[in-house]
Amino acid sequence: MSLINPDDSLERQNQKLLRIVETLMNHVEHGNGQSGEAYAQFERAALLEKRVRERTLELERTLNLLHDSNAQLAQAHEETETARRNLADAIETISEGFALFDGDDVLVMCNSRFCRDFRDTVRDLRPGLSFEGYVRHVSRSRHLSLPEGLSPDAWAADRMRKHTDRRVMFNVRHGQDRWLQVSEHRTANGGTVILQTDVTDIIRLERQERLKLKDKQTRMIRATLDHLDQGVCIFDEGAHLVAWNEKIGTLMNLPARRLHLGASFDGLMEQVEQNFRFSQESDRDLFRSWTERGGRRGPISFELSRDGGIVLRFFGRGMPDGGFLFSCTDVTAEREAARRLTEVNEMLEQRVMERTLELEDALSAAERANASKSRFVAAASHDLLQPLSAAKLFISSLSEKSADAGDKAVLDKAESALTSAEQLIDALLDISKLESDGLKFDIRPVALREIFSRLRDEMEVLAARKGLKLRMIDSDLTVETDPAYLRRVVQNLVANAIRYTETGRVVIGVRRRGGTARIEVWDTGPGIAEEDQSAIFEEFRRLDTRASSNDGLGLGLAIVERACARLGHPLGLWSEPGRGSCFMVSLPVVGSSAPARPAALGPARPQGLAQAGLIVLLVENDPQLRRAMTVLMESWGVNVIEAEDAVSALDLLADLEIVPDALLLDYQLGAGMSGTQLFGEITTRMGRLPCAIVSADRSEALREACAALQIELLSKPVDRHRLGRFFDAVVRGTLAAE
Incomplete structure (x- = not known):
């Protein structure tokens, strides 16, 4: 049993202990018991006094802590109230209506401007109001102007759907043509902030600007229509005139009283048909059906004419709103x-x-x-x-x-x-x-061994006179050719090699390439420069000007070239100054898979070219090379138009008034225009034609330029095979186009 009730407050317990101590002290001092018992009671009293003192100190410390806590709580409460008053003052100073809802969509606070324009709802806007209640009150306000056909419940339902978005903004009309812009935003803790801004002045200003812009656009459209050289008239979906310019009345010979706002299309057409007639009768029916068609209309065009030879071109088109417009142009x-x-x-x-x-x-x-x-x-x-x-x-x-x-x-x-x-x-x-x-050739199988054996003795004597070594390698191949002309070709090539070779040797042999046998005549002579390799086939042309007439007349290679061209045997040349030369003649091998050449005789041509009848424009400023190429192409049955420069070529094409099938253009023509530039000029005048640039320039820049223009580049000296393949491609392209 305790003398002190623990449920008492500390002050009450302290008073009881002091009372107990005082009583005990009095009892000790006045008691008549024995001294031992008195002393024991004194000890108990001292002990009690000590405990009372300790409890008193504890009580004092507890009271101090309590007082500090109460002071801090009071200060915090004061600061909270101050902050709340500051926040309320701050939102009250906002010019817009402001409201804050917590995460449970319950109104926390709002300023006096919130929903001020909906005066019949202000008394219900108190903290604790739910968001749904707020929307319901606003939707039933007599100051809210709802769109036509929209009920308050439907507006409230739409407003609640917008509330599900994190951020939303919309306009609300109220009173006499006034507008509020409502902005709704989510806070970090899930609450909602609503701002209501009066945007009446802005909307009214926008309306005024829109009307000004519309009026300005109307004036601009009117000025544009009047400025056009064409006559224009615009009809609405009911076929009534809504816009026109003066030119339409002048062109269609319509009196001013006919052209007025709202004039019917049918009335205008009756007036037009009295003065004009359709160029084609079918256009009348087509035009009538087009005007009577409802909805969207496609484009339509026709011509009207009247006495005096005046012809008007009409173009009509439907518009998205169901109307249509017409433009009229004088095309007389x-x-x-x-x-x-x-x-x-x-x-x-x-x-x-x-x-x-x-x-x-x-x-x-x-x-x-x-x-x-x-x-x-x-x-x-x-x-x-x-x-x-x-x-x-x-x-x-x-x-x-x-x-x-x-x-x-x-x-x-x-x-x-x-x-x-x-x-x-x-x-x-x-x-x-x-x-x-x-000329008729005797085309038949010929053994090359027979040709070589007949030439060996004669050519060995000529080589021995000059101290040269002649080696003629026999071949077992049989080719298809004219034996007499083949012997003359090989004889001229070997004689030419011996004539121009001072020391060394001359070798004659045959290489087989599939169905083709290629006779090669090699020598260790001085070689032929690249720029001279085309000229050596010209008549009476000798590169060694010191040679006498006994050393040759300059006709041997000319005969070789013509004979090979007529026989259809490709002639090739490799030469390098200081190392020697090699002349090559290719012939079909008998019994090979190569296509047999016809025995019919005429100029040898690339495959398919005989039926083409090509017309080729050749522009080359070197007259000797130009002549050599002309002879070669004419031997193939190609019709050649020659010109020495770009200006002559363009004048010649203009005078002849024909479009060639292909172009062969030297790159360096002089007179300020290159072959590629001439190709561009001809393309501008006549359209794109097959073209090959002929040049000794082997630079990368020229190759890239030809590749960019997608035209052929033939290096000088011109290879007959490449030239023939170019014409074959032209023929195939021409036939495909036809």
Whole structure:
């Protein structure tokens, strides 16, 4: 049992202990018991006093802590109230309406401007109001202007759907054409902040600006319509006139009283049909059905004409709102120009036909002249060879009878001169035959061993005279060719190699490439510079100007080129100055998978080119090279138009009024225009044509330029095979286009 009730407060317990101590002390002092008991009671009293003192100290410390806590709590409460008053003052100073809902959608606080425009709801806006209750009160406010057909419950439901978004903004109309912008945002703890801003002035200003803009656009459209050189009229979905310009009345000959706002389309068309007629009767029915069609209309165009030759072009198009518009253009001058152009074209066609007949007559005359020349050369050569042979016999006889050394020297020179003349006549006769269209070849299988064996003895003597080593490698291959002309070709090539080789050797052999046998004549002569490799095939052209007529007449390679071209045997050349040369002739092997060449004779052509009848524009400023390429292409049946520079080429094309099938253009033409620039100019005038650039320039820049233009680049000297493949591609492209 305790003397002190623990449920008492500390002050009450302390008072009881003091009372107990005082009582005990009095009892000890006045008691009449024995001294031992008194002392024991004193000890108990002292002990109690100590405990009372300790409890008193503890009580004092506890009271101090309590007082400090109460002071801090009071200070915190004061600070909270101060902050709350500051926050309330702050939101009250906001010019917009402000409200804060907590995470449970319960109103925490709002300022006096919140929902002020909905005065009948202000009394219900108290802390603790739910968000749904707030929306319900606003939706039933008599100051809320709802859109037509929208009920308060529907507006409230839509407002609650917007509340599910984290951020939303919308306008609300209230009172007499006033507007509030409501902005709703989520806070970090899930609460909601609502701001209500009066945007009436902004909306009214926007309306005014919109009306000004609309009025300005109307004026601009009117100014634009009046500025157009075309007549324009616009009809609404009910086919009533809503906009037009003065030009439409002038072009359609409509009186001003007919053109007014709201004029019917049918009335206007009746007036138009009285003055105009449709160029095609079918256009009338098509136009009527188009105007009667409802909904969206596609484009339509037709022409009207009236007395005096006036022609108007109409173009109509539907508009998204169901209306339509028409534009009218005076095309009288264009139609008159087209008529005159037709007349001019007919006149030009007549002139072209006359020029064509003249050219055909001139071509026939040239062909007859060429045939007469060939017959004359053949006849003259035959008549000259006999007296030359007789003269040689007489000179030989005189040389044998003459004992004078000086006379013999003169006779030897005369015989040498006659021999050169005889060789010249033989060469001219061969060239004349090769250029004749009536030449017939004896195409048959020929063993190359037979050709080589007949030439070996003759060529070995010529090589031995110059101290050269001649090696002729036999071949077992059989080729398809004319044996006489093949022997002449190989003979000329070997003789030419021996003639221009001072030391070393000459080798003749055959390489097989699939179905082709290639005869190669190699020498260790001086070689031929790249720029001269095309010129050596020209008549009477010798690179060694110091050589005498006894060293050759400059016709051997010309004969080789013409014979190979007519036989269809590709001729090739490799040469490097200081290392020697190699002439190559390719022939089909008998029995191979290579396609057999026809025995019919005419100019040798790349495959498919004979039927093409190509017209090629050749622009080359080197006359000798231009002539060589012309002869080669004409031997293939290609019609060549020659020009030496870009200006001449363009003038020639304009005069002839034809479009060539292909272009062969030298890159360096001079006169400030390159071959690629000429190609661009021709493309501008005539459209894109197949083109090959011919140049000795092997720079990367030129290759890239040709690749960018997608045209062929043929390096000089021009390889016949590449040129032939180019024409084959042109023919295939032409046939595909047809």
